Amino acid sequence: MRRTGTTRRSALTASGALALGAVLTGCGGGDPDGGRTAPAGARAASARAALRASAARSSRALAARYAQVAADHPATAAGLAPLQEAVRAHAAAFSADAPPRPEPTAPSPVPSAAPAGDAGAALRELAAEERRVAGERAEALLTAEPELARLLASVAAAGAVHAYLLTGLAEEATA
Numbered sequence: 101m102r103r104t105g106t107t108r109r110s111a112l113t114a115s116g117a118l119a120l121g122a123v124l125t126g127c128g129g130g131d132p133d134g135g136r137t138a139p140a141g142a143r144a145a146s147a148r149a150a151l152r153a154s155a156a157r158s159s160r161a162l163a164a165r166y167a168q169v170a171a172d173h174p175a176t177a178a179g180l181a182p183l184q185e186a187v188r189a190h191a192a193a194f195s196a197d198a199p200p201r202p203e204p205t206a207p208s209p210v211p212s213a214a215p216a217g218d219a220g221a222a223l224r225e226l227a228a229e230e231r232r233v234a235g236e237r238a239e240a241l242l243t244a245e246p247e248l249a250r251l252l253a254s255v256a257a258a259g260a261v262h263a264y265l266l267t268g269l270a271e272e273a274t275a
Contacts, residue, residue, distance in 0.1 A: 159191035234259030
């Protein structure tokens with residue numbers, strides 16, 4: 101006697117074919133919004149450029165802050181010089197693949213809450229700023245593409261080291 105109807109094998113084959121058809125349809129190049137938004141690649145490039153520009157601005161502002169502390173407290177200038185140079189290099193690294201544009205004027209110096217003669221307090225504030233910027237960069241790692249994430253991680257780690265060194269300089273300045 102011959103069986104008629106659906107067998108297990110034919111049911112599995114049919115469901116597999118339907119699943120394959122659904123997957124292939126989902127992988128099609130159709131644009132669900134009819135082309136009203138930018139392609140995903142353009143959005144990703146725009147987000148990457150915005151993140152790099154923001155990181156470069158943060159580094160330039162931090163370099164200006166170093167310059168301000170060194171100007172306000174000349175005795176700290178020698179200790180701050182290599183750290184400030186590294187921060188400038190970070191800004192250059194973040195700006196590396198950005199299109200050339202005129203450099204904006206230097207950010208206006210942030211007034212220090214430390215008394216004018218207190219180098220230790222100014223260095224502690226600078227260390228706190230380094231920690232804050234390093235924290236922002238560590239948070240940005242979650243959304244960055246791999247290459248930019250590595251750069252952000254490296255610069256965030258350098259910022260944490262700078263904060264540590266600045267804390268040591270602050271202790272020396274108050275001693």
